[in-house]
Amino acid sequence: MSRAALLCxxxxxxAASAAGDEPPxxxxxxxxxxxxxEGARLGLEPAPLAGPAxxxxxxxxxxxxxxxxxxxxxxxxxxxxxxxxxxxxxxxxERLARAWWPARAAETPALALLREDFGxxxxxxxxxxxxxxxxxxxxxxxxxxxxxxxxxSFLVAFxxxxxxxxxxxxxxxxxxxxxxxxxxxxxxxxxATQEDFHGLAAFFARLxxxxxxxxxxxxxVGEAPLGEHRAEVAGEHREVAPRLPAAPALxxxxxxxxxxxxxxxxxxxxxxxxxxxPYFARAQVNRVWSELFxxxxxxxxxxxxxxxDDARARLLAHVAQGFAASGFSLPWLYRxxxxxxxxxxxxxxxxxxxDACLAARPRPLPPETRGRALLALVGxxxxxxxxxxxxxxxxxxxxxxxxxxxxxxxxxxxQALVQLSDPGLLGLLAQGTGRxxxxxxxxxxALFRAALSRSPTAAERRVFLPALRRDQAVDVxxxxxSSSEFASNH
Amino acid sequence: xxAPCSRRxxxxxxxxxxxxxxxxxxxxCAGGDxxxxxxLIWLRGGASQLETFDPKPGTPQGGPTRAIxxxxxxxxxxxxxxxxxxxxxxxxVLRSLRGSEGDHDRASYLLHTGWxxxxxxxxxxxxxLLDAELGPEAAGFVSLGxxxxxxxxxxxxxxxxxxxxxxxxxxxxAPGFARQRxxxxxxxxxxxxxAGGDxxxRVTGFAQxxxxxxxxxxxxWELEAEPVAVRGAYGASLLGRRLLIARRLVxxxxxxxxxxxxxxxxxxxxxxxxxxxxxxxxxxLSALLDDLQAKQRLSRTVIACLGEFGRxxxxxxxxxxxxxxxxxxxxxxGGGLRPGVVGATAPDGSQVVERPLRVADVHAxxxxxxxxxxxxxxxxxxxxxxRVDEGQSIPEVLG
Numbered sequence: 001m002s003r004a005a006l007l008c009x010x011x012x013x014x015a016a017s018a019a020g021d022e023p024p025x026x027x028x029x030x031x032x033x034x035x036x037x038e039g040a041r042l043g044l045e046p047a048p049l050a051g052p053a054x055x056x057x058x059x060x061x062x063x064x065x066x067x068x069x070x071x072x073x074x075x076x077x078x079x080x081x082x083x084x085x086x087x088x089x090x091x092x093x094e095r096l097a098r099a100w101w102p103a104r105a106a107e108t109p110a111l112a113l114l115r116e117d118f119g120x121x122x123x124x125x126x127x128x129x130x131x132x133x134x135x136x137x138x139x140x141x142x143x144x145x146x147x148x149x150x151x152x153s154f155l156v157a158f159x160x161x162x163x164x165x166x167x168x169x170x171x172x173x174x175x176x177x178x179x180x181x182x183x184x185x186x187x188x189x190x191x192a193t194q195e196d197f198h199g200l201a202a203f204f205a206r207l208x209x210x211x212x213x214x215x216x217x218x219x220x221v222g223e224a225p226l227g228e229h230r231a232e233v234a235g236e237h238r239e240v241a242p243r244l245p246a247a248p249a250l251x252x253x254x255x256x257x258x259x260x261x262x263x264x265x266x267x268x269x270x271x272x273x274x275x276x277x278p279y280f281a282r283a284q285v286n287r288v289w290s291e292l293f294x295x296x297x298x299x300x301x302x303x304x305x306x307x308x309d310d311a312r313a314r315l316l317a318h319v320a321q322g323f324a325a326s327g328f329s330l331p332w333l334y335r336x337x338x339x340x341x342x343x344x345x346x347x348x349x350x351x352x353x354x355d356a357c358l359a360a361r362p363r364p365l366p367p368e369t370r371g372r373a374l375l376a377l378v379g380x381x382x383x384x385x386x387x388x389x390x391x392x393x394x395x396x397x398x399x400x401x402x403x404x405x406x407x408x409x410x411x412x413x414x415q416a417l418v419q420l421s422d423p424g425l426l427g428l429l430a431q432g433t434g435r436x437x438x439x440x441x442x443x444x445x446a447l448f449r450a451a452l453s454r455s456p457t458a459a460e461r462r463v464f465l466p467a468l469r470r471d472q473a474v475d476v477x478x479x480x481x482s483s484s485e486f487a488s489n490h
Numbered sequence: 491x492x493a494p495c496s497r498r499x500x501x502x503x504x505x506x507x508x509x510x511x512x513x514x515x516x517x518x519c520a521g522g523d524x525x526x527x528x529x530l531i532w533l534r535g536g537a538s539q540l541e542t543f544d545p546k547p548g549t550p551q552g553g554p555t556r557a558i559x560x561x562x563x564x565x566x567x568x569x570x571x572x573x574x575x576x577x578x579x580x581x582x583v584l585r586s587l588r589g590s591e592g593d594h595d596r597a598s599y600l601l602h603t604g605w606x607x608x609x610x611x612x613x614x615x616x617x618x619l620l621d622a623e624l625g626p627e628a629a630g631f632v633s634l635g636x637x638x639x640x641x642x643x644x645x646x647x648x649x650x651x652x653x654x655x656x657x658x659x660x661x662x663x664a665p666g667f668a669r670q671r672x673x674x675x676x677x678x679x680x681x682x683x684x685a686g687g688d689x690x691x692r693v694t695g696f697a698q699x700x701x702x703x704x705x706x707x708x709x710x711w712e713l714e715a716e717p718v719a720v721r722g723a724y725g726a727s728l729l730g731r732r733l734l735i736a737r738r739l740v741x742x743x744x745x746x747x748x749x750x751x752x753x754x755x756x757x758x759x760x761x762x763x764x765x766x767x768x769x770x771x772x773x774x775l776s777a778l779l780d781d782l783q784a785k786q787r788l789s790r791t792v793i794a795c796l797g798e799f800g801r802x803x804x805x806x807x808x809x810x811x812x813x814x815x816x817x818x819x820x821x822x823x824g825g826g827l828r829p830g831v832v833g834a835t836a837p838d839g840s841q842v843v844e845r846p847l848r849v850a851d852v853h854a855x856x857x858x859x860x861x862x863x864x865x866x867x868x869x870x871x872x873x874x875x876x877r878v879d880e881g882q883s884i885p886e887v888l889g
Contacts, residue, residue: 111594161592161813180608184590211808349686362685401654410692412640412649416699463676472669479673484692485681 026322028339035342038311039358047359050346052077057453061489062292065091065369067376079338083331092330093123099287100173101154110217114153121150131328132284133273136174141269142221145212152221160209163201163229171200174272175245176283176304191305198231199243203268205229223263244271279304281320285333292337294361347490362488364409371399374481377451378432398424409484419482433473440468451480526790526860527740528620530748533797535755538811539819540803541568541764544585544835551803551838554761565831570768573776579829580779582822582887586833586842589799589815589849597798597815598638604853605879611870614642616853617746619877621648623862624745632739634732635750643870647694651702667700710738723777727770733778740791754797757810779823792825792856803839817842825859828889850881858883
């Protein structure tokens with residue numbers, strides 16, 4: 001959706017509000033209706049709903065980040081109950097932290113510690129019932145020491161080296177805008193200009209991040225009263241004034257001024273989290289949609305301003321409007337999306353139906369989730385009685401390391417090497433096979449149901465049963481956890 | 491060019507020789523030169539150019555670091571590098587590198603791919619590019635430590651084999667692999683039929699890992715096979731051991747090895763904390779140069795030693811130096827490159843004053859020296875993309 005179209009949508013919203021018109025209510029049913037209508041226009045038939053066991057696996061992995069408990073009895077497919085479960089908020093916070101502050105291979109240990117603390121802070125705030133608007137405001141407008149204003153660690157990581165370095169992650173993660181190239185030149189295809197990028201950077205020009213003397217990994221984040229953003233724009237090195245990505249008068253009718261505002265970040269966050277802002281709610285909804293359906297309603301996730309004005313973009317605007325009306329409530333968003341029929345549909349191999357959300361698309365599990373699924377499969381989801389916390393922590397760290405960097409469905413050589421050769425993993429799998437006893441046929445069925453939430457096909461039984469009969473249960477377990485079916489949610 | 495010899499064929503041939511890796515050098519495939527290879531030493535975190543290859547003694551920016559003479563006339567290194575100073579006549583010192591990225595992640599991506607991070611394309615690591623372009627003669631790409639980039643749009647088949655630990659990767663033996671593969675393929679076939687996708691692509695990595703576990707590459711980690719004197723020369727540090735593994739990997743036919751040398755990001759107490767890292771680098775890199783030369787491999791192996799950026803000439807109040815991509819140094823050696831110094835920085839180190847270089851220029855030079863035309867294109871899907879981001883080979887070092 002172009003910037004003009006986004007602004008038109010925001011203007012329409014404003015006009016409707018002024019006229020007292022209620023926007024159409026947003027619900028699972030309204031989302032399904034929009035998807036089915038678009039599917040019919042494209043001549044696509046929706047896939048049948050997945051079976052209860054497959055849906056329970058999907059829901060458990062998406063809502064709690066682990067496989068369903070074997071002790072759960074009948075498959076649990078109630079989306080609202082899954083979101084009310086105590087396991088939901090910690091996992092939602094983990095995913096939010098990963099989205100706002102993704103871990104990178106070249107991360108220093110100090111940054112990793114700050115990122116982990118940031119995740120714990122997000123979880124505490126979500127538990128307190130805060131909406132994403134409040135969280136974003138506290139992250140980007142943080143003032144104080146990072147051990148007290150813990151959302152400040154984001155700015156410690158991304159804003160300490162200047163406004164331009166802060167502008168990039170802010171645009172991408174909070175606004176769904178990829179403006180990296182506009183740092184040096186106007187976007188070659190999109191609408192972002194150097195003025196846009198550096199205008200955004202100017203909101204962070206007065207940000208000051210300083211280590212607190214004598215305290216390791218504690219930083220003071222504040223705002224200097226003066227200081228301007230300087231950059232080379234169109235060949236000229238000069239001061240750049242703050243400039244919002246979209247300029248509707250959302251902030252009391254006044255555009256931010258150049259020198260008089262002492263807390264530019266506060267002004268920016270007021271604009272960011274205004275329900276009429278055309279970017280923030282859409283960016284957050286699009287991200288969660290992408291997690292649950294394997295693809296954003298608008299792609300790429302961080303080029304909201306370049307997407308066509310089509311049915312999908314309109315559906316995104318519709319859900320975003322409901323999200324803003326809910327108080328930017330993450331539980332509301334998950335509950336609504338997880339309750340749709342689109343979410344419950346079965347697999348189909350054709351991409352057209354997957355793209356239209358009329359069939360399920362396999363989605364790679366995040367490495368941490370995959371690790372937890374492995375621990376659940378081998379019966380180590382929770383600490384064993386008497387297991388020392390440091391032993392447990394070491395196990396979890398090791399499992400995380402096995403799957404670190406596993407981002408797609410293809411088995412990369414490095415991961416395959418680890419999975420083929422790490423004695424710790426092979427030992428854990430051997431230990432896990434002890435949970436599955438009985439005659440080979442029954443044992444194979446139990447292994448498949450635990451790992452993949454389905455029974456083996458006839459073709460699979462022909463290959464796997466002889467292995468079990470030859471007492472090669474570890475190989476069977478290995479193949480299951482190495483498969484793309486185990487490594488994905490579907 | 492040597493005659494074609496598939497990676498698998500080479501590994502198999504090597505595996506059946508009684509003497510393992512030592513009896514299966516690269517030229518076992520065909521008469522001629524050994525496989526061209528790259529060893530990229532990544533000074534992760536950003537080494538200080540003022541404490542290594544571009545000291546500024548006697549200036550406020552130089553700090554307490556003194557300079558020492560080297561075997562190249564007029565070239566001085568920082569005091570912690572006596573061994574490299576004695577070997578400077580084999581080094582190309584690049585003193586005028588300039589980057590645009592001051593963030594670790596972004597600068598690391600730039601260093602390893604030659605491209606700035608882009609939301610539009612995931613670029614391949616230089617090692618992945620070499621692995622792909624050198625064709626079936628190259629036996630892969632190994633990263634000793636985490637890699638900030640992987641196969642990118644060249645695909646998972648060229649992704650690095652990332653090995654974090656220092657132990658030889660273990661294995662269950664060929665019978666175990668055959669069983670595992672049969673089971674895995676059965677699952678992938680069934681899943682692809684229900685959900686789409688290419689089942690073979692999903693197990694490519696398995697085959698590559700199995701090659702490593704079954705072939706001579708695995709023996710590269712068995713450092714006890716090396717004479718004590720050789721191990722001693724590299725030093726007991728993580729970097730020293732990784733450099734020795736890298737040499738053995740190159741001998742086993744690996745096209746590109748990244749050696750991660752962690753621990754250079756010193757915003758505080760830099761002069762004390764950099765010292766042990768510098769000593770490890772001095773010892774390990776010197777040993778690598780000597781070792782490759784003694785084995786007559788130096789002329790076919792390009793060694794590059796770089797951080798993702800340099801450090802500020804200004805010493806901060808915590809006696810540290812912060813990130814500084816505007817002017818930093820790196821080394822190239824081997825590969826028949828001509829030793830010398832390229833570029834210069836201002837007396838206060840604040841800027842490049844002569845022959846500015848970009849990381850892409852270094853990539854172009856490496857590619858050219860290893861027989862891959864840096865002006866060629868590669869395909870990202872159906873989109874043609876350059877091999878380097880407008881980089882120009884550095885004629886001063888190409889000789």
